[in-house]
Amino acid sequence: xxxxxxxxxxxxxxxxxxxxxxxxxxxxxxxxxxxxxxxxxxxxxxxxxxxxxxxxxxxxxxxxxxxxxxxxxxxxxxxxxxxxxxxxxxxxxxxxxxxxxxxxxxxxxxxxxxxxxxxxxxxxxxxxxxxxxxxxxxxxxxxxxxxxxxxxxxxxxx
Numbered sequence: 001x002x003x004x005x006x007x008x009x010x011x012x013x014x015x016x017x018x019x020x021x022x023x024x025x026x027x028x029x030x031x032x033x034x035x036x037x038x039x040x041x042x043x044x045x046x047x048x049x050x051x052x053x054x055x056x057x058x059x060x061x062x063x064x065x066x067x068x069x070x071x072x073x074x075x076x077x078x079x080x081x082x083x084x085x086x087x088x089x090x091x092x093x094x095x096x097x098x099x100x101x102x103x104x105x106x107x108x109x110x111x112x113x114x115x116x117x118x119x120x121x122x123x124x125x126x127x128x129x130x131x132x133x134x135x136x137x138x139x140x141x142x143x144x145x146x147x148x149x150x151x152x153x154x155x156x157x158x
Contacts, residue, residue, distance in 0.1 A: 016043060064079060064095075076098035120142035125137040
């Protein structure tokens with residue numbers, strides 16, 4: 001299933017993240033695709049706020065992984081960009097333990113660790129349409145996310 005949504009501000013993107021968080025479950029895996037500055041961390045902030053995380057959520061670019069522990073669901077924010085030229089052996093840094101773990105794994109630049117991404121993930125592709133307007137294409141081949149995606153509304157592809 002695939003839908004398209006549009007947001008007109010950073011605040012709307014955060015609100016969309018909050019709405020997504022309402023239907024997440026332990027073992028949720030969300031991949032985020034988009035150019036630098038597209039809004040990947042912004043939607044992650046919304047998801048974190050929706051999960052009740054009070055810490056400031058920012059990009060884990062220089063850390064690869066940031067963990068936010070919470071009573072409702074833990075959030076594991078992975079930025080795989082720096083793993084682009086790392087060998088398969090070098091990528092063995094424990095990410096598998098948080099992907100499909102006890103919380104929600106959000107993965108920016110998933111193409112660099114594609115072998116670790118489970119089939120049953122949800123993908124959000126974000127395109128900047130200038131200033132603060134964004135086009136978000138949300139999709140999953142897994143039935144685990146069907147009701148979540150349907151609840152967001154938007155224009156359906158399939």
